[in-house]
Amino acid sequence: MAQPYSTLVSIAWLLTLATTAGAQVPTFASRSELVVLSATAVDDRGRPVTNLRQPEFTVLEDGKPQPVLHFSAGPAVSARVLILVDASGSMNAEVKAASARMAVTQFLAALSPDDQVALAGFDSEYWGIVGWTKDRRKVEAGVRDLKPFGSTALHDALDSAARDLASHGEGRRAVVVLTDGVDTASKATADEVIARSRALDVPIYAVSVVAPIDDPRSESFAGKGRVTVVGTGSALLDRYASMSGGAAFVVSDFAGLKKAADLIALEFKHQYRLGYDPPEGPARFRRVEVRTTRKGVLVRTRSGYVPSS
Numbered sequence: 001m002a003q004p005y006s007t008l009v010s011i012a013w014l015l016t017l018a019t020t021a022g023a024q025v026p027t028f029a030s031r032s033e034l035v036v037l038s039a040t041a042v043d044d045r046g047r048p049v050t051n052l053r054q055p056e057f058t059v060l061e062d063g064k065p066q067p068v069l070h071f072s073a074g075p076a077v078s079a080r081v082l083i084l085v086d087a088s089g090s091m092n093a094e095v096k097a098a099s100a101r102m103a104v105t106q107f108l109a110a111l112s113p114d115d116q117v118a119l120a121g122f123d124s125e126y127w128g129i130v131g132w133t134k135d136r137r138k139v140e141a142g143v144r145d146l147k148p149f150g151s152t153a154l155h156d157a158l159d160s161a162a163r164d165l166a167s168h169g170e171g172r173r174a175v176v177v178l179t180d181g182v183d184t185a186s187k188a189t190a191d192e193v194i195a196r197s198r199a200l201d202v203p204i205y206a207v208s209v210v211a212p213i214d215d216p217r218s219e220s221f222a223g224k225g226r227v228t229v230v231g232t233g234s235a236l237l238d239r240y241a242s243m244s245g246g247a248a249f250v251v252s253d254f255a256g257l258k259k260a261a262d263l264i265a266l267e268f269k270h271q272y273r274l275g276y277d278p279p280e281g282p283a284r285f286r287r288v289e290v291r292t293t294r295k296g297v298l299v300r301t302r303s304g305y306v307p308s309s
Helices: 007-024 094-110 136-144 154-166 190-199 229-244 254-269
Strands: 035-042 057-061 064-066 068-073 079-086 116-122 126-133 172-179 204-209 247-251 272-276 286-292 298-300
Touching: 035 057, 035 172, 035 286, 057 068, 057 272, 079 094, 079 154, 079 254, 094 136, 094 172, 094 204, 094 254, 116 136, 116 154, 126 136, 126 154, 154 172, 154 190, 172 229, 172 254, 190 229, 204 229, 204 254, 229 247, 247 254, 286 298
Parallel strands: 079 116, 079 172, 172 204, 204 247
Antiparallel strands: 035 272, 035 298, 057 064, 057 286, 068 272, 116 126
16 A cells, blocks of 8 residues: 655655646736636536637626636647546455546546546555646556555545645646545545635535445446435535536446546536626625626636735
């Protein structure tokens, strides 16, 4: 099993990521206090809408419209995605481990060649495996070398991943986590991590890798009418996704893996970025909503933020 880096090695890994990604950090505005939102637009069939223009967006803070001072769309903005893979003992079944590897391969194939990717793993700890790179083979090799073992600190790992990604500047970004969704060892609670991830503007895309008997879309599903550990975990990952502006998927076969990977990559490729000047007021939680004037289109973004005091 790959062992967690020491504190010094972890810091060195983060510095490597920041240096590699430095050339990709775009200029958003001279005013660092702008609230910047990652947003994804989908139609009534869940398909990404990729051709919206700035005048078609409305940003609301606590229900009040805010002037959009910064706007960028899709591939015009640099991209970074941190892939977080569950390496705990609950993923030890060969089907789950193989599915996770396959999901990473599918996702990498769907990304644009210039997209930067980093890989991290977790069990009871969180550690970096591959720094920011365009070399997909390095990432695939890193996933193959993972040996599932130990307890699962999912909330802690998502917290660390969101912080790592947010520390590397602005631009299109997302965390993609592959897990069975069962947390057994975190120190942080889900509510604490969700609050921090949405404050950092890091969309979380969650892929729950489960057996067919735990997949509601499978003919072999055996959980109808009863609460299961896997079902509870999947529901929690759905909360992470919806509150951060990402999306969640439950997969149990190759078709499901490919569909989820392709859709995540497509959404990520066409992520919008909107910035506005926060109104004056106390440093309390402020609810944020992004709408579009185009009929039949829903815009997803983080649910809110707390301004710096």
